[in-house]
Amino acid sequence: MDLHRAELAADSLPSEVASLDAAAVIIWANAAWLLAAGNELGELLGGCLVGVDFIRQCRARRTTVADSIATGVATVIAGELRHFERDLTSADGLRIWRFQASPLRGSMPGAVLIRSETTGRSRTAPWERPDPEDIPIRIAQLTPREREVLTLMCRGRSNREIAAELGIAYTTVRSHVQRLIDKLGARSRLEAVARAHRAGIA
Numbered sequence: 001m002d003l004h005r006a007e008l009a010a011d012s013l014p015s016e017v018a019s020l021d022a023a024a025v026i027i028w029a030n031a032a033w034l035l036a037a038g039n040e041l042g043e044l045l046g047g048c049l050v051g052v053d054f055i056r057q058c059r060a061r062r063t064t065v066a067d068s069i070a071t072g073v074a075t076v077i078a079g080e081l082r083h084f085e086r087d088l089t090s091a092d093g094l095r096i097w098r099f100q101a102s103p104l105r106g107s108m109p110g111a112v113l114i115r116s117e118t119t120g121r122s123r124t125a126p127w128e129r130p131d132p133e134d135i136p137i138r139i140a141q142l143t144p145r146e147r148e149v150l151t152l153m154c155r156g157r158s159n160r161e162i163a164a165e166l167g168i169a170y171t172t173v174r175s176h177v178q179r180l181i182d183k184l185g186a187r188s189r190l191e192a193v194a195r196a197h198r199a200g201i202a
Contacts, residue, residue: 015116022109024055024077036115054113069099076101076111087118105156131195132185139199142183147201149176153189154196 016033018026029050048057058070065088072084085100096118104110132138142150145166152162159177163170177189186192 015114018054018113019104020054020073020077020111020113022077023053024073024111025053026050027110033113033115073101073111073113076103077109079103079109088115131198135184135195135199138183138185139196139201142180146176146180146183149173150180150192150196150201153177153180153193154201 016030016036018029018033021027026048027050034049048054055070055074058066058073065086069086072081072086075081076084083100083102085098088097088099089095098116098118100114100116101111102114104112148166149162152165157165159173160170163173166173181187181189181192184192184195186195
């Protein structure tokens with residue numbers, strides 16, 4: 001497990017996040033995902049441990065919901081679907097979660113899984129929120145270093161990887177990332193990256 005990436009995701013999102021390789025094996029998961037793996041009975045298809053075949057685990061449950069999620073994730077990994085999502089409800093009907101799968105960026109096949117509780121919350125995903133009207137001005141006002149950091153964020157680099165690539169301290173990168181989130185009017189790293197992508201920074 002890549003602890004630096006786990007730290008990055010845990011800092012960025014309250015959601016449970018995991019990455020799968022081309023064989024649907026979990027190769028990384030954030031702390032929230034791993035915590036769910038240890039605390040849940042499985043009714044909401046919560047996290048499972050790194051090294052587990054996610055699709056096989058879903059199919060082993062032999063439920064309609066689990067089968068549909070396994071099929072959706074497999075389709076995303078195969079490149080036949082750009083995004084899959086499904087709402088999940090606890091057995092008592094009191095908690096609602098949204099399960100999402102998207103392909104890994106770049107040339108490596110695989111998928112990113114996100115499970116977020118939507119009970120009593122806005123159901124708008126970070127990449128679905130409208131950009132501020134002045135987003136082009138905000139981006140134009142970024143310093144050259146901030147643009148470098150943002151470009152590497154858009155390429156999926158962790159703070160430690162950005163620090164190594166730019167030859168600067170990890171704490172400096174962390175400060176840049178927080179300033180970028182603020183300057184872009186975002187609520188999280190993920191939302192800042194989504195806004196940058198829409199603005200043509202890649």
